[in-house]
Amino acid sequence: MAQGFKGLGGTDRLAGRSAAPPAGFGRLLRRSYAVLLFLVAGALIYGGARLAALGGSLYYVVAGCVLACSAGLIFLGRRWGIALYIWLVIATIAWSLAEVGLDGWALLPRIGAWIVLGGWMVTPLFRNSFPPSAPRSRQSPSRLSCALVAIVVLIGGYAIHMARPTPPDPRFQAGTAPFPAVRMAGRTAQDGEWRSWGHDAGGARYSPLTQITPANVGALKQIWSAPIATGAVGHTAGLEVTPLVIGDMLYACNAAGEVFALDAETGRRRWMATVGDGRANMCRGVSFYDAKTPGPCARRIIAVGGATLVALDAATGRRCRAFGADGAVNLLAGLSAAPRGYYKVTSAPAIVRGRIILGGWVSDGQYVGEPSGVVRAFDAVTGKLAWAWDMGRPDRSGLPPAGETYTRGTPNSWAPISADEDLGLVFLPTGNATPDYFGGHRRAIDDRYSSSVVAIDVTTGKPRWSFQTTHHDLWDYDVPAQPIAVDLPEPGGAVRKAIVQVTKRGEIFVLDRLTGRPIRRVEERPVPQAGAVPEERLARTQPFSVALPSFRGADLRETDMWGLTPLDQLYCRILYRGSRYQGTMTPPGLEPWLATPGTIGGMDWSGGAIDIRRGVMIVNSNAFAYRNRLVRRSEANRKGFKPLGNDASGADVEGGVPQMGTPYGAVIGPFLSPLGVPCQAPPYGRLSAVDLVSGKLIWSRPLGAASGSGPLGYRSHLPFTLGTMMVGGPMTTASGLVFIAGTQDRRIRAIAASDGRELWQASLPRNAVAIPMTYRGARTGRQYIVVAAGSLMALGGNDRAELIAFALDRPR
Numbered sequence: 001m002a003q004g005f006k007g008l009g010g011t012d013r014l015a016g017r018s019a020a021p022p023a024g025f026g027r028l029l030r031r032s033y034a035v036l037l038f039l040v041a042g043a044l045i046y047g048g049a050r051l052a053a054l055g056g057s058l059y060y061v062v063a064g065c066v067l068a069c070s071a072g073l074i075f076l077g078r079r080w081g082i083a084l085y086i087w088l089v090i091a092t093i094a095w096s097l098a099e100v101g102l103d104g105w106a107l108l109p110r111i112g113a114w115i116v117l118g119g120w121m122v123t124p125l126f127r128n129s130f131p132p133s134a135p136r137s138r139q140s141p142s143r144l145s146c147a148l149v150a151i152v153v154l155i156g157g158y159a160i161h162m163a164r165p166t167p168p169d170p171r172f173q174a175g176t177a178p179f180p181a182v183r184m185a186g187r188t189a190q191d192g193e194w195r196s197w198g199h200d201a202g203g204a205r206y207s208p209l210t211q212i213t214p215a216n217v218g219a220l221k222q223i224w225s226a227p228i229a230t231g232a233v234g235h236t237a238g239l240e241v242t243p244l245v246i247g248d249m250l251y252a253c254n255a256a257g258e259v260f261a262l263d264a265e266t267g268r269r270r271w272m273a274t275v276g277d278g279r280a281n282m283c284r285g286v287s288f289y290d291a292k293t294p295g296p297c298a299r300r301i302i303a304v305g306g307a308t309l310v311a312l313d314a315a316t317g318r319r320c321r322a323f324g325a326d327g328a329v330n331l332l333a334g335l336s337a338a339p340r341g342y343y344k345v346t347s348a349p350a351i352v353r354g355r356i357i358l359g360g361w362v363s364d365g366q367y368v369g370e371p372s373g374v375v376r377a378f379d380a381v382t383g384k385l386a387w388a389w390d391m392g393r394p395d396r397s398g399l400p401p402a403g404e405t406y407t408r409g410t411p412n413s414w415a416p417i418s419a420d421e422d423l424g425l426v427f428l429p430t431g432n433a434t435p436d437y438f439g440g441h442r443r444a445i446d447d448r449y450s451s452s453v454v455a456i457d458v459t460t461g462k463p464r465w466s467f468q469t470t471h472h473d474l475w476d477y478d479v480p481a482q483p484i485a486v487d488l489p490e491p492g493g494a495v496r497k498a499i500v501q502v503t504k505r506g507e508i509f510v511l512d513r514l515t516g517r518p519i520r521r522v523e524e525r526p527v528p529q530a531g532a533v534p535e536e537r538l539a540r541t542q543p544f545s546v547a548l549p550s551f552r553g554a555d556l557r558e559t560d561m562w563g564l565t566p567l568d569q570l571y572c573r574i575l576y577r578g579s580r581y582q583g584t585m586t587p588p589g590l591e592p593w594l595a596t597p598g599t600i601g602g603m604d605w606s607g608g609a610i611d612i613r614r615g616v617m618i619v620n621s622n623a624f625a626y627r628n629r630l631v632r633r634s635e636a637n638r639k640g641f642k643p644l645g646n647d648a649s650g651a652d653v654e655g656g657v658p659q660m661g662t663p664y665g666a667v668i669g670p671f672l673s674p675l676g677v678p679c680q681a682p683p684y685g686r687l688s689a690v691d692l693v694s695g696k697l698i699w700s701r702p703l704g705a706a707s708g709s710g711p712l713g714y715r716s717h718l719p720f721t722l723g724t725m726m727v728g729g730p731m732t733t734a735s736g737l738v739f740i741a742g743t744q745d746r747r748i749r750a751i752a753a754s755d756g757r758e759l760w761q762a763s764l765p766r767n768a769v770a771i772p773m774t775y776r777g778a779r780t781g782r783q784y785i786v787v788a789a790g791s792l793m794a795l796g797g798n799d800r801a802e803l804i805a806f807a808l809d810r811p812r
Contacts, residue, residue, distance in 0.1 A: 026129030030074060033120060034081075037071035040064075040117065040567070047570045054577035056558055059095050060570050063088060077131050082121050089114050090150045094157030099559045101161045105722065106562070106681045113565040167557065170506075170550035171688070177696035179689070179754040182613045183489045192776030194245045197285040197348040198607075199731075199773070202485030203418040205609035207774045210735040211783035212808060217737060217750045217760045220785065220806045224267035227802050228254050228788070238769060239790025239801040240284045240728075245775040246299070246314065252788070253283035254801060257305035261317060264784070265777040267805060271317030275328075276305025279341065284416070284605070284770075285348035287356070288314065289380045297322070302356055302380065304345040307331040309356070309378065324383030331360065334388070335371045336405040338363075340646040343371045347605075350417040350426055352458045354380050357426050359413030364476070365435040365668075366643040368661030372405065373412030375428060377461060387461030391445050397461050409434050411450040415605050416482035420497075420513060425464060427485065427499055427513075428454045431478030432470075435659035437588045437630060437666040439474055440535040447472055453483050453501050453509070455516060465516030469503045471539035474588050476599045476668075477504045481607030485513060488615050488692055500610065500692060502619055505584070506552030506602035507545045510692060520695050521547040528582035531589035533630060535663055538587055549690055549697040551621035552597055555583040562681040563673040564711055572679035575671070579627060588666070590630050598626030598670060599654070606729025606742060606771055611753060615693040618730045618738050618753065620703065621686050624678060627671040636665025675711040683723020687730065687740060687751065699756040704743030708767065727769045741768035741787045748772065748787050748806075764804065767791035782807050 044064030052058050066088045073081030092114055100106035120126050191208045198205050212220065228239065243252040250264040257276015262269055287302040289311075297320035301312045309331055311323035319327030335343055342363040349358040355377045362370050377386040387397040392407025400406055415429040430453075433439070433446035442450075451470040454463055470477045484500040488510075497513035510520040524541040532538055544550070561576050563569035580586060581594040601622045608619035631639070641658040657666040671679045678684060683702035691698055702723025709724055710716030728742025732753055741748035746767050750760040770788040777784060790801025 026125060027077070030077070030126060030129040033126070034071045034075035037067055037074065037117075041068035041071055043567055044570065047567070047574060051570060051574050051577060054574065056573055056577045059092075060566070060573075063092065063566075066091075077129075079130055085118055085121065089118060090153055094153045097154060097157035098160040098164075100681075101158065103681070105683075109563045109565055109569045113567075167554040169554045170552060171697055171700055173546065173550060174548055174695045174697065177691050177694050177698055179698050180614050180616065180691060180693070183615055183693070184487065184495070184613050192778070193247075194243070194773045194775050195288055196244070197242055197287070197416055198418065198482055198484070201350065201352065201419040201421060203416065203482040203607070204484055204486055204612050205607075205729075205731045205771065205773075206612050206733070207731070208734045209774055209776055209783050210733065211776070211781075212733065212737060212750075212774075212785070213735040214737060214752055214759055216808060219808055220750070220760055220762065221809060222762065223784065223805045223807045225802050225804045226260075226262050226267035226269070228252055228260055228790070229256065229258070229801050238282060239788045240282060240770050241788045242285050242771045242773050243786060243788070243803065244286060244288055244301075245773070246288055248778040249314065250775075250786070250803075251286050251288070251301055251314070252803060253286050253303055254790075255282050257281055257283070259286060259301060259303045259312060259317070261301075261314070262803070264775060265779060265782070267803065273310075273312050273317040273319070274305070275303045275308060275310040275312070277308070279306065281306040281341075281344050282346040282361075284346060287349045287351050289351050289354075289356075291354075291381055296320070300380075302349055302351065304331070304349065304358070306341070306344045307360075309345075309349075309358070309383070311380075311383065322382065324378075329378060329383045331358075331376075334374070334399050334406050336369070336408050338371050339644065342366070346414055347416040350419045351380055352419040352421055352426055353424060355386050355458055356380050357417055357419070357456075357458065359417065359428060359430075361414035362412045362431075362434060363644065365437070365657035365659055365666065367658065368435065368441055369408040370434045372407050373410040373431065373433075374406040375413050375456065375461075377458065389456060389461045389463070391449050392443075394462075407445070409446070411446060411452075411478075413454075414478075415480050416607075418483045418485050418499075419458070420485050423497075423513065424458045425455045425513070426458055427483040428456060429479035429481060429483055429501070430454060432473035432476065435657065435662060435666075436476040437474055437628070437657065437668070438533070438536065438659055438662045438664050439472055440533075440537060441662060442472070451478050453479060453499060453511065453516070455499075455513075467501075467509065467511055467516045467518075469501065469507065469509060469543060470505060471542055472537065474536070474538075475585070475595055480504055480601065480605045481603055484608065484610055484617075486610050486612055486615075486692075488519070498692075500608070500617060502603035502608050504597060504599070504601040504604060506550050506597050506621060507543070508548045508550070508617075508619070508690065509543075509545050510548065518545075520545060520692075527585040528587060530582065530587075531580045531591060531593065532587040533589055533664060536587070542585055547695045548692075549688070549695075549700075551602055551619070551623075551686070551688070552584050553623040556581065556594065556596055556625060556680060560680050562677070562679060564675055564677055568673035568675050568677070572671075572673050575627065575679060588628065588630050590632070590664075592627055592629040594671060595626040595628055597622065598624050599668070600624060600725065600727070604727065606727065609730045609732040609738070610692070611732050611734075613734065615691065616698065616753065617690045617692055618732050618751075619688055619690065620726045620729050620740060620742060621688065622684060622725050623680070623686070624684050624725055625671040625680050626669060627679075628666060628668045630664040630666050633663050633665065639665075641665040676713060677709075677711055683721075685723050685726040685743065687738070687756065689753065689756065701756045703740070703749070705745040705747070708743070708745035729771045731772050731774065733774060739772040739774070739785055739787075741770070741772055741789075743767075746789075748785075748804075762806065764789045765802070 048061030688700035704724030726742035
């Protein structure tokens, strides 16, 4: 009878059923496996030595040496090689517990790969490849003794972790509070509609609808979906639109310059109009204006296709020919010459007191003297320029005279604008002056208004006040989100007119709407100064909002480095130790530096939503570091860093940034391992609730499963909560629900506003890089939730894009 495979006890378990491979074959496999262990050990020793030389952990070089010994013994057929490997795993677990405690995601790269790598050792084929063992010595340690020692080692490791101090998390700097009771009456006007990008002109993204509740939200079902692309132009990926609903019509746009009107209850198309030039131009929304006069175009949709402002009849989609020149206004008028696409409007304009107010997006980091960041107001009926706020020429409010342009290179305002109709103010979130990462050339006007909130008088176009969120911004920390105008209750029953501004820095500033002075305490704190290039001038202090939670994240440590295996985690540790990092606001320089938060925040354009009855803000935030460096002009030229040509896109915020006209280019990018996963441990995205009255954190939770992300751009399909990066924010309702769909796992979720519990989720055909909205059907009274699904290419998107509506089957 042929010799079969032997089990761990040496019995002939498969005898008579299959022949064992020749002894030489098993020995070949064992030695090949030992060579693999040698290679891993060599990588650990080499990388570990580099890390140790940088002042990092000694674990990797020690583990590499032990693994090399284990591999040598296994190669020679000595079973002690297996025992040595087991002890290495036990010691690794103890070390891991000492570093990160019981954090599952943090333990994964430290322990998981060792278990996978050692998995073959438990197979009969491997164990039978060794020569016969000598009888066990009576003096050899018993299994019970080994187990007890292992338990002591593991407990000791965890005890070391518990004894180590951890950096304070600024989310908790103001303390925590329970979810408050209703403090103020909600609004009742136009309850069933969604008339502005942020629901109302103030941008609270709060709906008073209550048909969908925490008790019945689990019964939500998809009711309709509507393609929001004609197929004629392949630029609809990256759909970021939040639709409007007025009456029984839903209005939306796509990135190809197409505006759609749909039946709000069925999703059937009513009309489609082209407002752009067919090139890719991000469109986050359109605006609505009612002139309250009889005749065509009394109710109109205001849209922008790239740099063309267009008025459309809300009922038919036809152009309002009396608006501008045959229904359109050229927004390039008065701007300096630049490649096509360097200036475009990406956010829905604000409409206040019959005026259309808009800023514009200007291509990042290309050269000194890019087009102006001028903010303009146009008559909503005629399209005539009402005023222009050119911060370089505050005395001039009209078009520049012939031969001149609006001031080049001034900070722009690309994010959504909010307004207070009663006060006659619009609130502008501004960016920094171009280029982003060097400011030695900047003028006083640039430093005065960059990365700020600016209140502009809608009648005169003159600033009333400004508040700067980052001084002399060198980190691309432009203010990305709509300022939220909200009334907050004060002690004694008074009401404070406030502006709430979230930032890429992760700071939340609460300001007086009339004066711009902070309502919640802000401190000027010293920030790092070392490492900047000599031509730069740095702000000595920066404003920190200390009476509210901050979502900038705790300062990174080496132990926060991540990866999928010990090897790429080791790589990230080496990068960390080889980078200049002094915490938040580490200044740019020629040595690589870490930016925390990175360019995407903190909080980005998706902003927050506020329950106006309770004074509670729901906000999503990212914790995603960037690793950047400046390069001298000679190196930038050698690497071919040149300003982009026509049709520049948002991709210019990463990679090689030319910054022509300055002494330095820049290399900008996320802090990633060789496998394309973040070098810092998850979570990367959170959803949180903040009490704006007390300033305290109510709850905070990671949001998003690992299923939609993974190494080398592939989806892992793992169902576990990871906390993914989010590009798309929340909306909240009077029934106590939060809807959000910005995660990377292709889901829309309903969250309990009171405690952050997930109550419902639904799959989407692609990532939703947009903010959900809700409305009541004008004919049936049914409440709908609508979200745009059309992912960014960077998140695995494609040219298909659609709006998807959910509702209850039998609403009551």
